Amino acid sequence: MTAVGDIGGPTPDRRAVISVLRRLRSPEGQRAPLPLWAELRAMGDVVPAPWGGYFVTGFEACSQVLRGRNWLVPDIAWQERGPDPERWESLATREMSHVLSRLNAPAHTCQRRALGNLFDRRILERMQPEVEEHVRHLLDDLDTTLRVHGEADFVTIVGEQLPVRTVGHWLGIPTEDHAHILDITHRQVHAQELLPTGSELAVSAEATRLLRTYFTDLVRQRRARPGNDVVSGWIRHWDAELPGDREAADRLLYYLTMFLTIASLETSATLLSVAVWLLLEDPARWDWLRRHPEHIDAAVDEALRYDPPIHLNTRIAADDTVLAGVPIARDSMVHVLYGAANHDPRRNENPHAFDILRPGAHLTFGGGAHYCLGAALARLEARTLLTQMLDRFPGLKSAAAPTYAPRMVFRRLTSLKVTT
Numbered sequence: 283m284t285a286v287g288d289i290g291g292p293t294p295d296r297r298a299v300i301s302v303l304r305r306l307r308s309p310e311g312q313r314a315p316l317p318l319w320a321e322l323r324a325m326g327d328v329v330p331a332p333w334g335g336y337f338v339t340g341f342e343a344c345s346q347v348l349r350g351r352n353w354l355v356p357d358i359a360w361q362e363r364g365p366d367p368e369r370w371e372s373l374a375t376r377e378m379s380h381v382l383s384r385l386n387a388p389a390h391t392c393q394r395r396a397l398g399n400l401f402d403r404r405i406l407e408r409m410q411p412e413v414e415e416h417v418r419h420l421l422d423d424l425d426t427t428l429r430v431h432g433e434a435d436f437v438t439i440v441g442e443q444l445p446v447r448t449v450g451h452w453l454g455i456p457t458e459d460h461a462h463i464l465d466i467t468h469r470q471v472h473a474q475e476l477l478p479t480g481s482e483l484a485v486s487a488e489a490t491r492l493l494r495t496y497f498t499d500l501v502r503q504r505r506a507r508p509g510n511d512v513v514s515g516w517i518r519h520w521d522a523e524l525p526g527d528r529e530a531a532d533r534l535l536y537y538l539t540m541f542l543t544i545a546s547l548e549t550s551a552t553l554l555s556v557a558v559w560l561l562l563e564d565p566a567r568w569d570w571l572r573r574h575p576e577h578i579d580a581a582v583d584e585a586l587r588y589d590p591p592i593h594l595n596t597r598i599a600a601d602d603t604v605l606a607g608v609p610i611a612r613d614s615m616v617h618v619l620y621g622a623a624n625h626d627p628r629r630n631e632n633p634h635a636f637d638i639l640r641p642g643a644h645l646t647f648g649g650g651a652h653y654c655l656g657a658a659l660a661r662l663e664a665r666t667l668l669t670q671m672l673d674r675f676p677g678l679k680s681a682a683a684p685t686y687a688p689r690m691v692f693r694r695l696t697s698l699k700v701t702t
């Protein structure tokens with residue numbers, strides 16, 4: 283997830299790629315990205331990007347990049363040895379260069395080992411009753427709005443609220459701060475887009491300052507009143523790992539709590555809204571799943587495959603290499619396109635069909651050393667939500683097609699109107 287600056291100097295090939303990118307970022311492109319991913323995939327498994335890197339479009343090639351040891355994330359050392367280090371100078375971009383997903387071994391291995399399996403079966407069993415409770419309350423809110431107005435926006439009432447309540451409760455973020463956290467998360471994300479404009483970076487910079495203040499304070503408060511919660515556990519761990527360097531421990535704890543929050547909110551919210559939209563788009567699907575709740579897990583995974591919340595992720599080549607027959611020089615950037623990969627017909631037959639029962643495969647949570655740490659929690663939220671919704675709202679319908687933020691990397695539904 284990397285900002286790469288402006289596109290310049292199109293050649294005929296580049297022009298075709300730039301045209302797809304422009305359309306992807308438009309509201310129409312976000313409403314219907316599948317033909318655009320197909321257009322890119324038709325150009326090859328590995329397509330030169332206008333700034334000298336590559337887009338990777340095929341499932342196998344993407345999987346190879348995500349899992350291969352000879353592909354690294356673009357870290358600070360790579361930024362500094364590149365020809366254009368100023369490109370990474372903006373505050374929001376620089377700040378994101380320190381988070382877990384932008385570290386390579388050994389720092390990455392050390393942090394992953396310390397975190398362990400964040401959401402193993404035992405932890406999820408403990409969290410399940412509280413997630414069920416959050417869902418019950420949010421569906422009460424949805425019900426009330428539907429009764430009063432006849433129509434409700436699923437995104438704002440439920441989709442964005444469930445992840446912030448779940449992760450907020452887990453990290454100990456007070457309920458009265460949830461709206462603020464959601465707001466700054468939405469504003470920070472511009473810096474992680476592919477081609478942020480100067481004004482988008484300025485919005486992200488301000489949001490970054492607010493995130494830094496908030497999470498530095500969260501860690502400070504937890505130090506003052508430690509308990510048995512997850513953040514107190516991390517404080518104890520890193521104080522022991524970095525004895526005598528409280529500043530380094532606090533810095534690490536700030537990046538960790540801030541990143542876990544922003545990594546979990548928009549992504550999970552998009553999954554919840556996408557899953558509900560894909561099921562309501564054809565009322566027969568909603569009805570079928572209501573009668574076959576044993577397939578809810580499969581429906582969640584098909585939604586993850588069909589419309590991944592993150593559309594693009596970046597790696598760099600550790601050595602000169604060849605990917606899908608294309609020579610790639612050391613330090614070149616490659617952009618893995620999850621959506622294009624998941625719709626590769628060589629891997630998922632008839633890929634544009636939303637088919638709950640397909641034996642599908644997807645790369646939506648990434649792969650290899652950086653595989654998403656929150657996948658099990660996101661699935662728990664989606665499963666709990668659909669289970670209760672199908673039961674409580676058997677006749678739910680979409681009132682209008684969803685609307686989307688004009689982004690290319692982090693997909694976000696801004697509204698999904700439903701009615702009964």
Ligand code: HEM
Pocket residue numbers: 348382383384394449541542545546547549550553590591592595646647648649650651652653654655656657659660
């Ligand atoms: C549907 C929801 C989610 C999606 C689609 C998603 C997707 C991803 C993807 C694509 C990556 C990068 C993987 C790679 O580079 O190979 C990632 C990394 C990560 N995700 Fe998620 N994520 C979701 C929810 C969550 C949640 C709920 C949390 C935490 C509570 C979380 C925490 C993380 C962390 C910490 C990383 C960095 C892992 C590393 O670099 O070692 N994610 N996620």
